[in-house]
Amino acid sequence: MSAPPKPPPLTTVESTETSDSGAQTLTLSVGPQHSGSGHMRLIVEVDGDIIVNVAPDPGYVHRGIEKIIELRNIIKSIPVIERPSIIDASNLNHAWVRSIEEIQGVEVPRRGQYLRTLLNEMNRIMSHLYWLSIYGVFLGHTTMFMWPLGDRELFIDLAEKLTGARITYSYLVPGGVRRDLPPGFAEEAVKRTEYFEKRLKEYDRIFFNNPLFTSRAKGIGVLSREKAIELGCTGPTLRGSGVDADLRKDEPYAAYPELDFEISTRPDGDSFSRAMVHMDEMRESCKMIRQIVKKIPSGPIRRKAPIVLPRGVAYGRVESARGECSFYLIGEGGDKPYRARYITGSYRNMAAIPAVLLGNRLADMPTAWWSIDYWPVEADR
């Protein structure tokens, strides 16, 4: 046996070479030990401190979830499907149950649809708050790291009352949801969303209007409208580039057709626009939660659904916090799917990473990179 290949040098500097123009470039490894990259590596080539080339190197947290799903009963897959993004668990779960219901031909009762939407919107807020806190710490703003993580507790606690679990709910099952609203939930939800909206104003004052942030985010990491569409971006990244695309409006599912909400878009396509789209979405979600607890119809929450997947093909998709999450599912009559293709928002937004980083300064990398809200675990699946 030949000797194993030599490992790459341990320093972050991989090579220095002279490019065609005669300028010196330097290749840096950012990550994968979460130095502000998530569990992934960005191979960045810099000329001076201008980024001239970026290659994302994902796959460090790949778990083979598509294969695991093929070997499991459709119900038992639910906890696994939530795992790629436990901060956005119910939205991923929703895509899965939607595709199953499409094959089974099961219709979810209206109350069940409302409860699903309720948890989805709470999850969207939690996920955006987590994103915001990491954004704060990337920019060295420790208060913005602490506050959103603390305020997440408002909704985690609310979700715990509803589902019994704090983050991984396994709440949506084929045919409906597992539990009904607990008593006193509506008043509590209204109180908390109103309090949270006040907090969002404080976030604006301390962070989003703060020149320390705006001067670092405006005009940085610009992703033009055409480029965003060409790269197939989705979610807040796409809407931050001025494209009015959101599955909740374009292909309404669950209780969304009956709710009054707006899709936030910003035309500039820079880091600031993407950040503001996240903020607007949290405000809209608060409104939606209040509407849901007011309008929720009475009736059953769950309809009986078979535990097997009939022969058939389905494509179920939802708008998760990071963009469109979809399942392409093939059933062949057993209790396991023949094939389940799992596509998440982060996976699609990965293509935008080089586009937003190229031509920026290395010091602007955290601002531009994290504004995409790329979640490596969700992308690697």
Next chain:
Amino acid sequence: MAPVIGKAKAAVDISIAYLTGIRHLFHRPYTLRFPQQRYAVEKGYRGRHLLHLDRCTGCGICAWICPEKCITIVPRGQRWYPQYFYGRCCFCHFCTDYCPEFALEETVEYDIAEYTRDRLVWSPERLSKPPVKKDDKYVFSVDTIGGASQVPQKEE
């Protein structure tokens, strides 16, 4: 003229940011000092399981539905009961939902960490004991003056 206005606006915005932060020095803290101050979860929380030995028929449906394969059905005399390995349990509580005899139940006991791995195996006898009453009394509360924080539960 414009740069001066820009600088003045920046100075005002930064001052507002600082004042917003300083105001919160007087806010009640969010954090609980955990072993001394314990968080009280409501009934319905998906904590550890409670097994009713008299109702369980040993059918094994719980072991079949468990996504993490952490339930083993073990014999006890003439009967069979589930035994849990909590090192793997993800607390989805599908086992509770699918038990046809309603022999399983969620409890509010959430701190079941152990020092050794074998202590995480819960025999049917251990599962059938109701949770020990601990001093769980802090709850999360939101009020308009103090904001959101963990406060002692109100006495009923």
